[in-house]
Amino acid sequence: MQDRYTPEQVETWRRDGAVVIKDFFTPEEVAAVVADFDAVFGREGADAGLEKKQAGEVGRFHPSQFKDIQPVPIECSPALNLIGVHPALIAFAKEALATDDVRVYQCQSWAKFTGDSDYDQPWHTDFSNHTLTVPSEDATKNTVTILCYFSDVSDAHGPMNYVTRPDAAEVSSPVDSLSRDMDVQKRIQTDLTRRGRSSASTAGTAIPYCIDVYHRGTNLTAPKGHRYALMTCFKKAKDDSIGFTAWQFHHTKPWANIFNHATPEQLACFGVQRPGDPFWTPTTIERAQLRYPGWDLTPWKEAMR
Ligand SMILES: [Fe+2]
Structure with missing residues (x-):
């Protein structure tokens, strides 16, 4: 699995909090996942009946940004159902978290279409709905979220933007980042924007990042554009401080799509x-x-x- 990523990329993840890994998935893997995305979400252009976040309200969250999210298991082939526990993703997560046993605690497909929403989000970190407290200062005690692109994502296709941990440290201390002073928060947002990097890349890219890394969704502006992505989040086994999905709660979903095709190691990610x-x-x-x-x-x- 080492040929999917390098030790330097794991080190970049640890130091910067995020790394863009191009060609993580093979063209064959991408094609199979795209066929599932097309079957589950496929359409051209915006959803007419949708109550939208209007363009111009830049940098806010809105429910329409999250409309086309489907957690696994999904009514489609094993390709999309199992791509979030691809052996190379599991291997990366184990190395990143310095453990030989990981659990997947969120795994969801996410389709975005130009015009469905203004997908611009504020700079934020993801820990607030992954833990009840705060991130550890030791990256191996947190999690690795891996955003995977299954369509080509230019800057007109809503790439996640992010700020590396060293760049963010120039802007905000860990304590400042939780300040309730709106002037402080406005200043942080402005200063992060100056340091933001685009994750724009080709289909098949994987972007592992940490729960304490500033990032934001950006809008899709390409005519009739879409972005097919998958978010998969790993934690160390037995880490009760982290959570998002209780898989057992979703027992009425089509679990056979996963059980009938997964390896023991992939099922272990779900706690089997x-x-x-x-x-x-x-x-x-x-x-x-x-x-x-x-x-x-x-x-x-x-x-x-
Ligand atoms: Fe986020």
Whole structure:
């Protein structure tokens, strides 16, 4: 998996808090995921019936920015359902978080279309809805969010913009960033804009970033443009301080699309015990098979022998 990214890129993630990795996914992987995006979200142009955030209200959040988000599992092929737990993404997350066991705690596809919203967001960090407290100063104790592009994203296609951790440190201390003084916040927003970098890149790019890194969504201005992306977030196993999705709560979704095609390591990202775990007995295996008739439990059965 090392050929998907370099040790230097992991180091850049640790130092800067974000790194743009072009050609992380192969053209074949991208094509299969795009076919799913087209089937699930595909259309040309804006959604006419939508209550929109109007252009001009620059730098605000609005529900219409988040309209076309679908967490996994999704009614489509295994390509989109499993791309967020691609072995190379798991490998990157393990290295980044300095652990050999990770969990995926958010994994969602996100389609954006020119005109559906003004997608411009303020500079923000993602920790507020991933933890109830604040980020650790040690990146390995936080998380890695990986934004993956499955369409070519120019500056007219709403690339995430970000500010590296060293650049942001010139603008705001960790304490300033939580100031309730609106003048301080306005100054931080302005100063971050001067240091912002675009993540514009081609389909197949992966952009791992930290929960304490300033970033913002930007608007789509390309005529009839769209942006197909996936957000997948990893944490260390047994880290109860981090969360977003309780997968079990969404049990009515089409989990067979994941169970019937995933490896034991991919299922472990969702909390499914690996082969050899004492959880697995003849009875739990038989019952799991009844719940997911298409799940190939051979590795779990063999590990029990
Ligand atoms: Fe964000």
